Amino acid sequence: MNFEEKTNKSKNIFEGRIIKVQLDEVTLPNGKTSTREIVKHPGAVAIIAVTENNKIIFVKQYRKALEKTLVEIPAGKLEKGEEPEVTALRELEEETGYTTDELNYVTSFYTSPGFADEIIYLYETNKLKKLEEKKELDEDEFVELMELSISEAEQLIKNQEIHDVKTAFAVQFLKSKGMR
Missing domain, CATH: 3.90.79.10 (Nucleoside Triphosphate Pyrophosphohydrolase)
Known part of the structure; x- marks a missing residue:
């Protein structure tokens, strides 16, 4: 099964000093539509x-x-x-x-892939x-x-x-x- 969700439209709903929040309307694998609230983060170490x-x-x-x-x-x-x-x-x-x-x-x-794209790079x-x-x-x-x-x-x-x-x-x- 293809699990990919196709983005129909995306709307920025908040832009702060560190994060952005967007609301995406997506088409699900079964053809129905839904929305996704996504936190965009620049990444961290x-x-x-x-x-x-x-x-x-x-x-x-x-x-x-x-x-x-x-x-x-x-x-x-x-x-x-x-x-x-x-x-x-x-x-x-x-x-x-x-x-x-x-x-x-x-x-x-990834820290919270259900709603955010933040990635942490770990060094020692x-x-x-x-x-x-x-x-x-x-x-x-x-x-x-x-x-x-x-x-x-x-x-x-x-x-x-x-x-x-x-x-x-x-x-x-x-x-x-x-x-x-």
Whole structure:
């Protein structure tokens, strides 16, 4: 069966600083029509950063959409025309005060394919160097740096302090590589 939905018309219904929302009228595989609300996102990167002491670097920050504070791996939005690896290094430096000469691509994944096209490119490094001078965060960004072991991170997953997919994936990825 062909599952493709043909777009008959598309209407932009919102355009913000980060996302756009469009309403598409589609023809379904069975010939009937329906509508789809789609969030368009420029994409993002996330970085699994491990210190020489075998600790994972996390940032603690408030997430307004959830009305709660989460512990996450460093991450950020792709800027227009920017390659994911460039974004990853920039976000690592801004959010953590570390840099690296070795950033390895792990994978990419869609965050919510039922209604959004956001893709996250995931990188890792264990070759961190402290910056002499920490870079500035975005003016509306407030984070607290944390360095945790795998077992500490797993406890935060159980407590739902780590409660986003990219970060839970990162912890499982490191465990699958034998990190303890």
